[in-house]
Amino acid sequence: MPFTYEFPHPAVATDIAVFTLIAGDLSLLLIKRGGPPFEGSWALPGGFLAPDEDLDSCAHRELKEETGVDAELLFHFANFSAPDRDPRQRVVSIAYLALLRFDLITLKAGSDAADARWFPLASLPNLAFDHREIVDVAVRTLRERLGDLAILFALLPQSFTLTAMQDAYDAVAGAPIDKRNFRKVVFDAGLVEDTGELSRGRHRPARLYRRKQPS
Amino acid sequence: MPFTYEFPHPAVATDIAVFTLIAGDLSLLLIKRGGPPFEGSWALPGGFLAPDEDLDSCAHRELKEETGVDAELLFHFANFSAPDRDPRQRVVSIAYLALLRFDLITLKAGSDAADARWFPLASLPNLAFDHREIVDVAVRTLRERLGDLAILFALLPQSFTLTAMQDAYDAVAGAPIDKRNFRKVVFDAGLVEDTGELSRGRHRPARLYRRKQPS
DNA sequence: GCATGTTTGTGTATTGACGACACTATGTAA
DNA sequence: TTACATAGTGTCGTCAATACACAAACATGC
Structure with a gap:
């Protein structure tokens, strides 16, 4: 230099x-x-x-x-x-x-x-x-x-349904992903933990999850 | 701004x-x-x-x-x-x-x-x-x-043995890779083509390859 | 020319990741 | 109570990645 x-x-x-x-x-x-x-x-x-x-x-x-x-x-x-x-x-x-x-x-x-x-x-x-x-x-x-699903947490509230998380994925990817496969990956990677609470809406309630801090 | x-x-x-x-x-x-x-x-x-x-x-x-x-x-x-x-x-x-x-x-x-x-x-x-x-x-x-093996060509002459290519890989990765697996990946990815020539050295000659341009 | 040494070159079996795929369960609302 | 919308769940096939061992070919030295 x-x-x-x-x-x-x-x-x-x-x-x-x-x-x-x-x-x-x-x-x-x-x-x-x-x-x-x-x-x-x-x-x-x-x-x-x-x-x-x-x-x-x-x-x-x-x-x-x-x-x-x-x-x-x-x-x-x-x-x-x-x-x-x-x-x-x-x-x-x-x-x-x-x-x-x-x-x-x-x-x-x-x-x-x-x-x-x-x-x-x-x-x-x-x-x-x-x-x-x-x-x-x-x-x-x-x-x-997006291979790192953890980036989705920046788009989600503290507790969220897995459907909401998948909607975020689909929106970022620009294409839908299979529901069962998505959930499998999220659970297997240990990204989320159950809050024990349920969402309430017009239809069947969904479990609410939160981000699990990597240990 | x-x-x-x-x-x-x-x-x-x-x-x-x-x-x-x-x-x-x-x-x-x-x-x-x-x-x-x-x-x-x-x-x-x-x-x-x-x-x-x-x-x-x-x-x-x-x-x-x-x-x-x-x-x-x-x-x-x-x-x-x-x-x-x-x-x-x-x-x-x-x-x-x-x-x-x-x-x-x-x-x-x-x-x-x-x-x-x-x-x-x-x-x-x-x-x-x-x-x-x-x-x-x-x-x-x-x-x-290094997942993209094509970067290795920058380190190699126009024609080279697969052993030389693997040596380059090992040096960049900092750790050795299995010979058969390395060759399988290189061939399956269609990265190289045979020149038809052989190297000559002190031991068994090796086939010389060149980079195959992606078509 | 024969034995030795060194490098080349080759295939299979296991495992885990990824993707395709369909139905039942549970609540709300009319 | 019925209709509707969404939640939740498992298996199978394919492919990628990895572990692993031995015979073939040439050079050299005796």
């Missing part, structure tokens, strides 16, 4: 693909841009790296500023660094993926955000910058990681 | 963990630092992002400057961004992993590098900055990706 760095430094920002489950649909949090460029377009939440924080902290901070919650599940998945991806100045984007329960949060429009909304993944609007590409990679990454 | 960026921008650099196979040992390319900080210490090759290139291009360029070759296998695997990881200035490191044949390259010490050498992974010297952590994560990532 050379001593001297003859070039201007790029800005470094985190962009966060925040997913949640709304009425059975995997949905993405988007911010309406309040100024140029792409004024009025929708974009991923995110923001610039501050001097005293690392990238993970930056992503956590930005997400908290936007949603008010500390995400259970938030991790880096790719970088986006085309020189002209932002017309104003060079910005290297460090992309993060988050999962959280939408009902825990209250969306706050930031200083430059005109609006904030959840969009079902199947009906996203046009996105600013290269954010569509970022989202595509995020969805791919999310599905790859 | 705010319009204005009130903070000084960090420098952005790629650091590259370059692995090769030397005499059966998985080995890592290190550069001896020619100036402070950590003068005389060994460090990963890498360098700062130029204005007209993205991060992948930066990694390719730096690797080529250092080794003279375009790596077959070069990919991003993690970011390192602790605010104080470089005592001179803030540097965000985008870490890449490369595999290549050491016999194809001639090491060139760069302007600020006093020396460049291959070190067997089992006997690395102390490293500058947080490069030891980067290397640890790189090795873990490399072993995770």
